[in-house]
Amino acid sequence: MRGTSELESFLESRLPGAIVEVRDLTGTEDHFGVLVASDAFAGKGLLEQHRVVMALLKDHLDRAEVHAVKLKTMTLAAYQQRGGGEVRT
Amino acid sequence: MSGTHPFRIASQATDNPRNGRPVLETHAGVAALERVDRLVRSGPVFLFIKGTPAEPRCGFSANVLRIIESLAVPYLTFDVLSDEGVRAAAKEYASWPTFPQLYVRGEFVGGNDIVSELAADGELQRLLRGKNDE
Numbered sequence: 001m002r003g004t005s006e007l008e009s010f011l012e013s014r015l016p017g018a019i020v021e022v023r024d025l026t027g028t029e030d031h032f033g034v035l036v037a038s039d040a041f042a043g044k045g046l047l048e049q050h051r052v053v054m055a056l057l058k059d060h061l062d063r064a065e066v067h068a069v070k071l072k073t074m075t076l077a078a079y080q081q082r083g084g085g086e087v088r089t
Numbered sequence: 090m091s092g093t094h095p096f097r098i099a100s101q102a103t104d105n106p107r108n109g110r111p112v113l114e115t116h117a118g119v120a121a122l123e124r125v126d127r128l129v130r131s132g133p134v135f136l137f138i139k140g141t142p143a144e145p146r147c148g149f150s151a152n153v154l155r156i157i158e159s160l161a162v163p164y165l166t167f168d169v170l171s172d173e174g175v176r177a178a179a180k181e182y183a184s185w186p187t188f189p190q191l192y193v194r195g196e197f198v199g200g201n202d203i204v205s206e207l208a209a210d211g212e213l214q215r216l217l218r219g220k221n222d223e
Contacts, residue, residue: 050199051185054186058186068187070202071202
């Protein structure tokens with residue numbers, strides 16, 4: 001059983017303290033909009049932030065459980081500043 | 090460097106004979122990685138995409154092309170669907186699993202999400218303008 005909540009708990013377990021929001025973009029449970037806010041991103045550029053998440057999702061992508069990810073990353077501070085997150089589609 | 094054109098690069102890159110025969114690169118060997126290295130340095134703005142600027146074969150590639158076009162800077166592209174060896178090597182070179190991939194002055198910038206976000210924030214424009222502090 002895959003889906004948004006499974007992906008959320010997976011990423012939250014790998015990034016303790018992170019806020020993770022996952023949306024199914026296509027209704028097919030394989031194209032996801034993923035927002036990750038984490039202090040692990042502090043001091044990292046956008047590319048490095050994305051690399052952290054893409055590395056965690058590598059197995060999912062390799063097994064083709066996840067076909068595409070629309071990724072948005074930020075620090076927790078930035079997340080609070082924007083008053084919560086929403087994965088834009 | 091006058092008269093450079095996206096398709097010129099693509100045709101040169103796929104025309105790589107060794108002992109009179111095309112080199113088959115089904116894995117990202119050294120030769121393929123060197124080709125990728127040459128490609129990404131072939132101009133200040135370089136894109137690995139699926140398809141061509143005239144006919145992108147993927148919505149993400151089309152989106153990044155639209156963004157780069159809107160900035161009115163010259164750029165070169167390579168169609169990864171035209172060459173499996175380059176496609177595999179480009180993923181390895183950037184440690185990035187998907188296409189499109191944008192390079193500015195030989196440095197990997199990111200894929201569709203990152204390019205879109207940088208463009209929306211005005212960061213991409215700053216990056217393309219460069220610093221000229223060398």
